[in-house]
Amino acid sequence: MDKVSLRNVWKIYPGAKTAAPAVRDFNLNIGDGEFMVFVGASGCGKTTTLRMIAGLESISRGEILIDGKVVNNLSPRQRNIAMVFQNYALYPNLTLFENMAFGLRLRKMEKYRISELVNQKAKKLEIDHLLDRLPKDVSGGQRQRVALGRAIVRDPSVFLMDEPLSNLDAKMRVQMRSEIIRLHRELGTTTVYVTHDQTEAMTMGDRIVVMNGGVMQQVGTPEEIYNEPANRYVAGFIGTPPMNFIPGRLEKTQKGYAFSNRMFLLDVPAEKITPAIARYVGRDLVGGIRPEYMSVRPMTGEGRPANHFAGRLELSELVGADRFLHLRYDETDTLVPPVIVRGSVRDKFDPGTMLYVTADMGMFLFFDVNTGMRII
Amino acid sequence: MQTRKIPLGRKIHLGLKHFGYSLRHMRLSTAVILLILTAVALVSLLPIVYVICNAFKPLEELFLYPPRFFVRNPTTQNFTDFMYATDVSTVPFTRYLFNSVVVTLSATALIIVSSLCCAYAFSKLRFPGQKGLFRMITIALMFSPEAVVITRYLVVNRLGLIDTLWAHILPHLALPMGVFLIKQFMDQVPNSLSEAAKIDGAGEMRILWSIITPAVLPAVGAVLIIAFQNVWGDMSTSTLYTVSESMKTLPYFVSSLTSGLTASSVARKGATAAAGLLMLLPNFIIFAVLQKSMIETMVTSGIK
Ligand SMILES: Nc1ncnc2c1ncn2[C@@H]1O[C@H](COP(=O)(O)OP(=O)(O)O)[C@@H](O)[C@H]1O
Ligand SMILES: [Mg+2]
Numbered sequence: 001m002d003k004v005s006l007r008n009v010w011k012i013y014p015g016a017k018t019a020a021p022a023v024r025d026f027n028l029n030i031g032d033g034e035f036m037v038f039v040g041a042s043g044c045g046k047t048t049t050l051r052m053i054a055g056l057e058s059i060s061r062g063e064i065l066i067d068g069k070v071v072n073n074l075s076p077r078q079r080n081i082a083m084v085f086q087n088y089a090l091y092p093n094l095t096l097f098e099n100m101a102f103g104l105r106l107r108k109m110e111k112y113r114i115s116e117l118v119n120q121k122a123k124k125l126e127i128d129h130l131l132d133r134l135p136k137d138v139s140g141g142q143r144q145r146v147a148l149g150r151a152i153v154r155d156p157s158v159f160l161m162d163e164p165l166s167n168l169d170a171k172m173r174v175q176m177r178s179e180i181i182r183l184h185r186e187l188g189t190t191t192v193y194v195t196h197d198q199t200e201a202m203t204m205g206d207r208i209v210v211m212n213g214g215v216m217q218q219v220g221t222p223e224e225i226y227n228e229p230a231n232r233y234v235a236g237f238i239g240t241p242p243m244n245f246i247p248g249r250l251e252k253t254q255k256g257y258a259f260s261n262r263m264f265l266l267d268v269p270a271e272k273i274t275p276a277i278a279r280y281v282g283r284d285l286v287g288g289i290r291p292e293y294m295s296v297r298p299m300t301g302e303g304r305p306a307n308h309f310a311g312r313l314e315l316s317e318l319v320g321a322d323r324f325l326h327l328r329y330d331e332t333d334t335l336v337p338p339v340i341v342r343g344s345v346r347d348k349f350d351p352g353t354m355l356y357v358t359a360d361m362g363m364f365l366f367f368d369v370n371t372g373m374r375i376i
Numbered sequence: 377m378q379t380r381k382i383p384l385g386r387k388i389h390l391g392l393k394h395f396g397y398s399l400r401h402m403r404l405s406t407a408v409i410l411l412i413l414t415a416v417a418l419v420s421l422l423p424i425v426y427v428i429c430n431a432f433k434p435l436e437e438l439f440l441y442p443p444r445f446f447v448r449n450p451t452t453q454n455f456t457d458f459m460y461a462t463d464v465s466t467v468p469f470t471r472y473l474f475n476s477v478v479v480t481l482s483a484t485a486l487i488i489v490s491s492l493c494c495a496y497a498f499s500k501l502r503f504p505g506q507k508g509l510f511r512m513i514t515i516a517l518m519f520s521p522e523a524v525v526i527t528r529y530l531v532v533n534r535l536g537l538i539d540t541l542w543a544h545i546l547p548h549l550a551l552p553m554g555v556f557l558i559k560q561f562m563d564q565v566p567n568s569l570s571e572a573a574k575i576d577g578a579g580e581m582r583i584l585w586s587i588i589t590p591a592v593l594p595a596v597g598a599v600l601i602i603a604f605q606n607v608w609g610d611m612s613t614s615t616l617y618t619v620s621e622s623m624k625t626l627p628y629f630v631s632s633l634t635s636g637l638t639a640s641s642v643a644r645k646g647a648t649a650a651a652g653l654l655m656l657l658p659n660f661i662i663f664a665v666l667q668k669s670m671i672e673t674m675v676t677s678g679i680k
Contacts, residue, residue, distance in 0.1 A: 056571050077577035089568035093590035102586075103576035150576070 003190040004030040009062035022048045024214045033188045037205030045214040046194040082151035083160040088143045090135040097131040103154045121153045141172045159191040232372040244339040246287040264309030288365040291342035296355040308356040431653035454650035467621040476626040479544040480607045487603040491554030496584045499562035516552040543617035554599040561595035597669030
């Protein structure tokens, strides 16, 4: 059975300045024990959706089920969930022990059980030596652990986390990321995790929901999201640097099919031509290719090789073992953005150099010009 | 303090290191402001010093013409007089004192509880008409109690509270300043704090008491000072809403010592001076204890 279900959920803030709903017709089933990540740019409705699951925000339309029960009209405490806030929201006047024990005390648990539980979970999070301190007397990372401890000590049926790592420095963030994953493996509690950071989403999620403008764009495993993005938004949002989008058209040639525009013609392998894409022959579409499926070679005397096009190197960024090469292939139109190729450290050229660029056409994706949906 | 010719805008040396704030590297503008503030502070201190001096002046100094500010030959005679004066009134002095203590304590406590609850509702809850209601409270800030004295009397009368201790307490409970100050403070407390408590399973009263109130204690302290001073020093409730002596409070009694109702009022000039000081004493104590939170609140809320 699904742990959490959202059915046609809408959120329209009463006092909102824009008429657009904050969340629009959201449908999702989250399995028991799943680690579900909501990712999207700021303001896309992730927090709103999470807060509706938590019961901190009313549901304008649709229904939310937890453990098969409609919870629309249940208060947060009746939903048996725990939430970790971005700013940790530790009670400043209570010691770390009391912070973790607060929910248990309200449940009238016996004193010895409380102290046993809190100490046990604190040990797991390596904060057991800090329990009599106040939140202001511990570091950001330790506060984060207390916030997690306060959530797990109650053994809730769902964890909700709203950008829990965004207030930490980069190093701490990576460490806490793996810690949260470890904790999830250990406890197996269903988790909904909100982040705007795609790396976090890709590394942590069993499945990922990509949102934009209050609308769910796609839900799937990290692999599905990365390799089979539903539309241009998802394709462009996930991946650093983002996928290259190249306008062109699909044409039938003597050899088969090709993707072409004013500057080049790239053969498309026959096995890529499905009935879905066949309908687009002779029509404009947008090609998509990730930087790692492209490569460059220096220009030599003997003319342009097949399935290559020329590009002028505009910018070359060395990032660790990779070098990102920004190449402008259409110099007559400045509105056409350069393509980014993920090369190796050895692809070292001076800016302004003309290079031959090619793409692994087996990995090429095609998007509808108007709807932005992926065709194949 | 050594003074020098001070070049405009230059750093100056005042030789006052023990001020806790090094004055050596102070700009002239800062120095001027400091001097003005000191002067203002001294001037506002004058009435208090005068009350203290008066309380210890012997009778002949009290009637001296022209009056002298400082006391020459301090004496505690006035306090003795005060004790005797209380003997001859119809109700024992302790009755007024008892009334005042009961009224002040309960009204202050109730003001704080009701201000906290109101502020919480305005700051952390959402309900229809919220904005309009809060606007009414801000508008009420501008009215002095004197402006609504007749309507207040009508309300107290209709409620059948005339000549009871409730007449001293209830009119004070509506303290817009209390709601306003505490709400301003609560607005600074992140909503996620009360939401975390809600998810932990706490009800609204528990959230208010265990989580929010500890975070707004400075504002509570400030409201406590204001509330205490309002109630403790209020004579009008005694004159307006009570008839029997046994329902009146200390300020009324103190003023009646010299109110000219009795022929001996002249002789009680000393007793009154002593009473004046005694009335002021609790204010001193409360302010000394709570001044830090008072100042913090005023600074944060942008009032005064
Ligand atoms: N309390 C609110 N009242 C009105 N509009 C809101 C409120 N909270 C959020 N919004 C709006 O709803 C949209 C989604 O916000 P949010 O869920 O916080 O986005 P995210 O968490 O993805 O950054 C935004 O456009 C935001 O301005
Ligand atoms: Mg958010």
